[in-house]
Amino acid sequence: MEERIAYSIEDYSNISEEDCVTYQAMFNSEYPTLISGATIEYAKERLLNLDSNIKLFTARLISSEGSKLVGLLIVRQSEKENFVPWFSMVINRNYQKKGIGTTLLNRAKSHYETLHGWCTPADGFEREDGTIYPSPLNFYKQHGFEIIKEKVDYIESLDLVEIAWSKKS
Numbered sequence: 001m002e003e004r005i006a007y008s009i010e011d012y013s014n015i016s017e018e019d020c021v022t023y024q025a026m027f028n029s030e031y032p033t034l035i036s037g038a039t040i041e042y043a044k045e046r047l048l049n050l051d052s053n054i055k056l057f058t059a060r061l062i063s064s065e066g067s068k069l070v071g072l073l074i075v076r077q078s079e080k081e082n083f084v085p086w087f088s089m090v091i092n093r094n095y096q097k098k099g100i101g102t103t104l105l106n107r108a109k110s111h112y113e114t115l116h117g118w119c120t121p122a123d124g125f126e127r128e129d130g131t132i133y134p135s136p137l138n139f140y141k142q143h144g145f146e147i148i149k150e151k152v153d154y155i156e157s158l159d160l161v162e163i164a165w166s167k168k169s
Contacts, residue, residue, distance in 0.1 A: 007070065007100060008060050015047045015056070022069045023047060026090045032125035032133045034158045046074065053077040057107050059091070059100045070095040073104040075112065085112045105143050114166040121147075121161045137161065 024043040028036040050056060059071035071091040077083040087108060091101050108115060119140060125133045137147075140163050149162035 007095075007098075007103075008062055008067065015058075017044075019058075019069045020044045020047050023072055023090070026069075026072070026092050029128055030090050030093060030133075031127070032120070032158065033128055034125060036128050053083070055108070055111060057104050059095075059104055061095065071100045071104055073108055075108055075115065084116055085114060086116045088117060101139065102143065109165065109167070114164060115145075116148075116162065116164045117145075118160045118162050120159060122159070125158065137163070140165075 020040060020043040023046070024038050024040050027038040027043070047056065053076065055075045057073040057075075058069060060067040061070045071089070073087055073089040075085050075087045077085050089101060089104060091104075117140070119137050120133065120135045121137050123132055123135050127133050143165070145163040145165045147161045148164045151159070151161070
């Protein structure tokens, strides 16, 4: 059974410089080394330069010491993608399997008719610390996502599938 912790989920709220540093650290430690390597400039660009086509959902651990960013889901819509909502999500591994990812996804689903993303279909890619990155595909399938494209050539040397969820009418 998942251990529950006290956390809050917020739609785009006050993102601080410290949040950018935390996001950079999560991105680099959680994702395979083939896509890690985010700089603080990258983190600031993704989190501080938001416009009306980008929605941010954050998960913050609540403790007596204050709140700390432990998860983040970004949804982006761009003209070049016909304004299809594409999402990416990262959760600090110390807080995974505690309901945070599910809660973030459900919050995003309440704002959109469809969500698109990509993920690795199998375990096996190495992370920065040498541990193996677990594929999130089964997690997404449990939340109603389906594979809509088997092979995505987004990042060389990294097997990816495109996934999508849509509200049932």
